[in-house]
Amino acid sequence: MKISTMRFLDRLVGIPLCAMLTLWHRAVRLVAREHDAPVRRILFIKLAEQGSTVLAVSAIQRAIAMVGRANVYFMVFEENRFVLDLMDLIPPENVIAIRAEGWLGTFANTIAAVRRTRGLRIDAAVDLEFFARSSAALAYLSGAGRRIGFHGRGAEGPYRGNLMTHRLRYNPHLHTSETFRFMVDAIELDPTDLPAVPFAPAKTGAEPPPFRPASDELERVRRIVADAAGTESFRPLVLLNANCSDLIPLRAWPRDRYLVLARRLLASVPDLHIAFTGAPVEGPAAERLVQEIDSPRCFSLAGRTTLRELLVAFMHADVLVTNDSGPAHFASLTPIEVVALFGPEHPSLFGSRSPRSHILWAGLACSPCVSALNNRETPCRNNLCMQHIGVDAVHELVLRLLGEGARAGRSSKVGGAPQPERAVPLVQVTWPPVGEAIKR
Known part of the structure; x- marks a missing residue:
């Protein structure tokens, strides 16, 4: 429903x-x-x-x-x-x-x-x-x-x-x-x-228990990814979750940003592969994105996995780029690095507290516009809060995470030319908070 x-x-x-x-x-x-x-x-x-x-x-x-x-x-x-x-x-x-x-x-x-x-x-x-x-x-x-x-x-x-x-x-x-x-x-x-409460809220920085699939499940999903990629050597792998549930459509990052991001990442990292994820109903849209990117190193996993298998696929990938949605949270059960894009909701309330979660948020004056108090509904139909998250900031962050993964032995060497300076800062929210900003 x-x-x-x-x-x-x-x-x-x-x-x-x-x-x-x-x-x-x-x-x-x-x-x-x-x-x-x-x-x-x-x-x-x-x-x-x-x-x-x-x-x-x-x-x-x-x-x-x-x-x-x-x-x-x-x-x-x-x-x-x-x-x-x-x-x-x-x-x-x-x-x-x-x-x-x-x-x-x-x-x-x-x-x-x-x-x-x-x-x-x-x-x-x-x-x-x-x-x-x-x-x-x-x-x-x-x-x-x-x-x-x-x-x-x-x-x-x-x-x-x-x-x-x-x-x-x-x-x-x-x-x-x-x-x-x-x-x-x-x-x-x-x-x-009540409603007076005689204690401060407990701090809840603990991570959820890690997801531990069986070895045969890991191999089965690795085969699904390899078949979709057309190669056994698909690492390093970046997953792009370009969909958005009908819960809050304003959470979606513009479609063309994913196209530009994918092309830049492929140009920056010679051995990188990119896969679009999504539910079966989103399969055709994901395939159109792949066709427009037109690279042998870009493919779609949308509709090819169950939700459980998607989490197993996270364990075969290096970075996930997603809007504020379910995958941004249940990816914290796996070792994958997550770049989560926030807009209509505030990351200090709903962001994952995993140390592998890296949140980008424009922090516009009108954001956040949905909350529990308004029953998660808003009259806004123009998500400037998501549109103000530029490709440069996401590209820069993904390259940094891939580079850290390479140094840790998780993926291949990462290269690429330095990116141009941007004028308006995006707030990067991490846990614990460090107050870092990335220029857009």
Whole structure:
């Protein structure tokens, strides 16, 4: 199901549903258990956005420390569960996956998921979906005596009823990983004291657990890449993720920039290969890019791999260039260097904290324009924030990363002429922050 469809349903169905559940709750005070009962089982609800699931690693680890690995559950759409399976933080059987199969099918699968959570006798439900109404309703219907989530006060955030026992105030100055961790810590707070919180947010710089595919899987995907490249010697390899999900189309970097970047990289590094990645539906667009570049060292992997195989392909590559999207985050599970291009959202909130993540952000006065408080929606239709990220800056950064990889023995020798000076600085965001700037 498309994100745009889910948002429409979240408004059309979610608002009246949350209102009715709120009235029901006020009338009968029907809760599974009181909030001061011991917490033995914790449920996370994060239906969409694979990248944000990676940012929840510290929160999941904190929940495991509280109740044990076997007692932590996660509700997610089936299409997004693969990230949880890759990280292997909780048992696979503890992932409550909802299959999106049209309106009626999704509704039936959601009811089945609710029945399962109620049968598990969940003690605490942590709603990681910020201000979505559907997740608020699911948290309430789970039967959990403690329901932790964000509650809009005044003009802060969209309406989602009054279904949480622990009503938190969303802090737009915390990194998302810190926000998710703080929500788990809030389980132990007295809800009558909220939204005041007596502690500082825990620092969450820890990397997610590394992805470790089997040797036969590594070889199978290496063969896929070699067949697409037409050669066994495809290293060094740069992957370009030129697509953008329909979640926030404004995240996309202009198509012509990828063309120019690919041509410059191929000219700068004589033995470099470049591959475009993407879902099967994006295969034709990726092939057109390859045809326009017209180089035997440029090929497409779009539609040739599953999402899991794409992560294995990351382990056969040196650098990934992508917009702010799922691959920018789950690539942190692998050794690949990532150049992530940010625009409508702020990297200090949603950027990966992996030391292999290198973020470029123009930092225009209008950016960021989407946030949890406006339900990730904006009237902007002209993403100047992405257009102001020039090819020169990305080209320079990729060459530097390839050079560092060559010195570490990961790829071949990198060359190329020095690039011209640019006038307007781009902020390069790294973790930990170093305040470095790259001229554009």
